[in-house]
Amino acid sequence: MSHVLGPVWWLIVTLGLLITFHEYGHFIVARRLGVKVLKFSVGFGPALWSRFDRHGTQFVIAAIPLGGYVKMLDTREVEGAVGPTGLAGAFDRKPVGARMAITAAGPVFNLVFTIAALWLVFMLGKPDFQPVVGSVDHVAAASGFQVGDRITSVGGRPVDAWTDASLRVLTAGMDRRDVVVGVVDAAGTARERTLALSKLPAELDQHRLPEEIGLAPRQQPVPPVIGGVPADGAAAKAGLAPGDRIVSIAGETIKDWRDVSEAIQRHAAAGRALDIVVERDGQSKSFQVTPRQGDPEPGAADAKPRWVVGIGVQRVDPHYDATLRYGPVAALGKAFSETWNQTRDTLGLLGRMVTGESSVKNLGGVISIAQAADSSAQNGLVWFLTFLAAISLSLAILNLLPIPILDGGGLLYYLIESIKGSPLSDRVQIAGQYVGLVLLVGLMGLALYNDILRNVS
Incomplete structure (x- = not known):
């Protein structure tokens, strides 16, 4: 059960922290520019916790921790009489420059988080x-x-x-x-x-x-110690067990786990059992294991099937x-350069996906994020901070894409407005929102599909 609860918990921690920081960017800049903020929500759906501050803003922690939003006063959403001062502080009444600053603040705060996290990483020391x-x-x-x-x-x-x-x-x-x-x-x-x-x-x-x-x-060499033995595999049927240290395969001495697969491929043949000698509880034991042919590895240069016996390596640190490790000033410079390198590589990968030069199988969704969050958290604070920095930077880049419904789409609208001197019509904006929603749902669906394939294949 822990292999499920761990990733789920660290997914909530990761998204909760980064989304809160992102939305706080929108919130604090809106406040500073005189926009009335009605609601600050971390997550979607029913409220688990809620309170109002002295400015009348409702702060909410919602049940579904896969996003968040800041709702600001907007004249287009107000119905009925509100009095002469009721619309003071409406977002859509602010100059276009102010609206652009508020919209860009979320991704900018994600970028600031990335640099700060990497700064800590390089001061603490990254193994x-x-x-x-x-x-x-x-x-x-x-x-x-x-x-x-x-x-x-x-x-x-x-x-x-x-x-x-x-x-x-x-x-x-x-x-x-x-x-x-x-x-x-x-x-x-x-x-x-x-x-x-x-x-x-x-x-x-x-x-x-x-x-x-x-x-x-x-x-360091990886000890040839068996960690996993699937119940339906040839090794389990022959009597091999987790903790067994492989000494030899078909008479060939094994000193490192990397030797195991090579020896199996060299000596396996249809219908022929391999003599696998292991050390168990200080004693030498011999097992006759008949390998089976597995499917070819996806994308292999040759399509020849590989022989498998059904064993996995024991995890070692x-x-x-x-x-x-750097001092505070040098670490800051290193954090900036690492952020720039990661940004360039991420944009390059996105560009290659769009042109078809790179596979969309590289996309990962919430399952991949949860697994990576859990793995990095288990490895320690430095690795978790490095992971948070990478995800925060990805959120900044994703939100700046010129897709309606994302921050980048809003910035595109305001840029057009600043050029033409008036906002786009409500009809055009609504149509853009539908297009953006379809694109975003499609992107999330593809990422989830890739996650499922990775975990069932």
Whole structure:
């Protein structure tokens, strides 16, 4: 049950915090510009808690924590006689510049939250791997990369840690674009290696990119200890159990979990059992396990099925060998540069989705957010702050898209009004709202569909 309650709880914490900060941006700027705020709601639906302040604003925490809103006085929504001062402070009576400032305040506050969260991350110290290559395969091997290469730059941009390097390589991989990687090899010689990402198959599933690129960081070995054994799998039927440490497969010594899959693929054959020797409670035990052929991995360059026995690795905490920590001033500069890099990468990904160069399967919805929130929270404060910064930045970018019903759509309306000297007609605005609603619902539906596919496949 905890595997459900944990993600749900951290989803509520994440969205509650970020949406409140976003809406507070609209609220505080509206107040400062003299607009009367009627309601500040975190969430939708029935109110779980409500109170009024001395200005007559109703603050609400609602039952569905998947959004929020600030409702301001608007003459178009007022019916009946209200007296000579009843419409003072109406939003639609403010100058267009003031309305634009109020509308932009939500995304701007999300951007401020992103920078503040990353500033804390870099002051507290962000664990990471050093940008040293630990293993090479596929494209990386063909491009001349060697174990022990220390990556110093990707595409001319310096890197400090493995996360920076891998994200930039993945971005180039999505574009199928060759990228020049600066390295210092094991002998201490500075070199430039061209990672030939243009050779990646066009139909390759995005989630297989890291594997097909073939670069992995230097890290501690993963013990070959079984963590999961599905009840309907061949391993469970043969008697293997969680906690068993694999010693050998078909006579081949196993020292690391990464050796397990390779050994199974080498020795498996139809109708032939594999001799798997494990250590259990200090004793050596042998099991005869007959693998079965699984489905080909989605987007694989070759469609050959893989042999599976039904075992999973025991989870181990990563052994980070680097910490990115800065003083207050340097951390602020790093937070700004990281925010800019993430913004550029996110906009680039969105652009590639629109042009069809990148798969829409990269979109994630509330299920993905909940799972990532839970995982980052379990890893500690620094990882959770990093996650919050990424989601806050995504909210800022999403809300600035020129789609009616989002803040960006409102800004587009006001921009047109400032150019033509009068607002768009109510009919045009209402039609735009319907179009925006359809687009937004379609986008959310696609993201949810991707979430479901990831969790059932």
